[in-house]
Amino acid sequence: MAIELPALPYDRTALEPHISGDTVDQHHGRHQRGHVDRLNAMAAGTAFAGLELEEIVRKAQGAMAEHAAQAWSTAFYWSCLKPAAAGGGGEPEGALADALAVAFGDVAGFRAQFTATALRGFGAGWIWLLRRDDGRLAIAATPHTVTPLTGSDTPLLACCLWEHAYFLDYRDNREKYLDAFWQLVNWEFAASRLG
Structure with a gap:
C-alpha cells in the first residue's frame, strides 16, 4: 500500500499571520x-x-x-x-510544564535553549524536544534528514529548520521564524507524547 500525503490538521491559512x-x-x-x-x-x-x-x-x-x-x-x-486562534502558543501545563522545569529550569529556559540551539546550527535540518529512555527531556538538533525515529528517543516537539519552512515569510531570518513558531506551538500534542 502506498504512503499517502496526510492532510493538514487545519486550513492552509490557519497559521497566519505567523506562517503564511x-x-x-x-x-x-x-x-x-x-x-x-x-x-x-x-x-x-x-x-x-x-x-x-x-x-x-x-x-x-x-x-x-x-x-x-x-x-x-x-x-x-x-x-x-x-x-493561534485555536489555542496554539501560550504555555504548556501539567506534566509537560513540570518536566520542562526539571530539565531546563522553567519553560522560559527551555524556549531559550531550544531557540539558541536552532540558531547555532548551519544549514537545513530539524530541532527536537525529546524524551530519553530514562524519562529525561533533551533538545537535539539534527542535520538534513536525520530523525530521532532511528534511535531510542521519543520526539515530543519539532521545528523544521529547512529554508522552505520560512523563507517566503522571513527570508533568511531564522530568529523571526522561531519567534513565530512559539506563537503556534501545540503543547497538547507534545504533552500527549510524554508518556
Whole structure:
C-alpha cells in the first residue's frame, strides 16, 4: 500500500499571520508531497512497499531513508503547530510544564535553549524536544534528514529548520521564524507524547 500525503490538521491559512498560506502550500503541497511521491516510486515492487512510514524510516537506507524521514518529520511538524486562534502558543501545563522545569529550569529556559540551539546550527535540518529512555527531556538538533525515529528517543516537539519552512515569510531570518513558531506551538500534542 502506498504512503499517502496526510492532510493538514487545519486550513492552509490557519497559521497566519505567523506562517503564511503560501509557505504552507510550498512546504506541504510541494516539498512534503515530493518526498511522499519519490518514496512511493522507490518503494514500489520492493519489500518496503507494504510497510508503514515509520517502519520505512527505521529500516531503509540511502535516498529512500531520506525521503521517508522527511515525509515523516514534516507530518510530525504539522502536528506540532496549532493555529493561534485555536489555542496554539501560550504555555504548556501539567506534566509537560513540570518536566520542562526539571530539565531546563522553567519553560522560559527551555524556549531559550531550544531557540539558541536552532540558531547555532548551519544549514537545513530539524530541532527536537525529546524524551530519553530514562524519562529525561533533551533538545537535539539534527542535520538534513536525520530523525530521532532511528534511535531510542521519543520526539515530543519539532521545528523544521529547512529554508522552505520560512523563507517566503522571513527570508533568511531564522530568529523571526522561531519567534513565530512559539506563537503556534501545540503543547497538547507534545504533552500527549510524554508518556
